[in-house]
Structures are given as structure tokens and as C-alpha cells.
Amino acid sequence: MPKDRGQKLITSNRKARHDYEILDTYEAGLVLTGTEVKSLRTGRASLADAYADLNNGELRIHGIHIAEYSHGSWTNHSPRRIRKLLLHRAEIDKLSGKLTERGLTLIPLSLYFKDGWAKVEIGLARGKKTYDKRQTLAKRDADREVERAVQRRAKGLPD
Known part of the structure; x- marks a missing residue:
């Protein structure tokens, strides 16, 4: 890019x-x-x-x-x-x-x-392979959830 x-x-x-x-x-x-x-x-x-x-x-x-x-x-x-x-x-x-x-x-x-x-x-x-694609998507979703939790905690909001 x-x-x-x-x-x-x-x-x-x-x-x-x-x-x-x-x-x-x-x-x-x-x-x-x-x-x-x-x-x-x-x-x-x-x-x-x-x-x-x-x-x-x-x-x-x-x-x-x-x-x-x-x-x-x-x-x-x-x-x-x-x-x-x-x-x-x-x-x-x-x-x-x-x-x-x-x-x-x-x-x-x-x-x-x-x-x-x-x-x-x-x-x-x-x-x-198909399972690699699913694994990549699952990892991306987990990373996104962790980032959201970190942001909520930084703002002082409950989990």
C-alpha cells in the first residue's frame, strides 16, 4: 500500500x-x-x-x-x-x-x-487453505475485541 x-x-x-x-x-x-x-x-x-x-x-x-x-x-x-x-x-x-x-x-x-x-x-x-482463512478471521475478531476492551477500560467504562 x-x-x-x-x-x-x-x-x-x-x-x-x-x-x-x-x-x-x-x-x-x-x-x-x-x-x-x-x-x-x-x-x-x-x-x-x-x-x-x-x-x-x-x-x-x-x-x-x-x-x-x-x-x-x-x-x-x-x-x-x-x-x-x-x-x-x-x-x-x-x-x-x-x-x-x-x-x-x-x-x-x-x-x-x-x-x-x-x-x-x-x-x-x-x-x-480454507481453515487458514477461518483462522485468520478468528484472530482478527479476537484482536478487535481485545482492542475494544482496552479502549473501554481506558475510558473508565465497565466491561
């Missing part, structure tokens, strides 16, 4: 952290066309069902939906085309070693502008 002053969040994949255990995150640039950038500036994008893969030493992202630009001419872009990701060679080599491990995948977590450049935060992830 972007936190610096020069960043503007376009969209985030909220379901990714529920469905996957995020092991590591990377910030990558996106190769985009002009109408894609204009459409992103209006906030018309979705990361649902998106994933990244490594092919011939290049990192590519599949399934990002960037809506066609409404004021675009007949040279508009294809909404679900495969887009190239820009990472340093050392990071790509590191990822290629990790992706050979069974059960790991690359999932986009958020899409944002940083200093005018479109960036995507991708996470190296392992899928959660």
Missing part, C-alpha cells in the same frame, strides 16, 4: 490478503499505452483475477482490467491485454528462483501512481 506523499492509489486487491499468505512484496513499473494511463488517472481499473508470471526472463501481468478511455479515438487499447512489468534484473532473477518452488505465485496487491509513474505492488504469495 503506498504511503509516500507523491503517491495516488488507483485500486487495490483487497481479496488477495484474504486468499493468499504474502511472503514478500515488490514494486514494479508498468508498460502502458497513452489511453491506458488516461483511463488509470480516472481510476477505472480492477485487479480481480490478476496474476503475474515469468516468461523468457520477462515479468508479465495478466488479467488487469483497465477500462477503455471514454474520450479516446478509434486507437483505444484492449482492456485485458497482457502488460509487461519493469523490475531490475537482479529482482527478476531472485523471483525466478523463488517461483520454481511449488505453490508460490505472484499476485498484484495494489496499483498506484508514484511521482507520475504507474506502479504495481506485487506480492510473492502462497495460497491459503
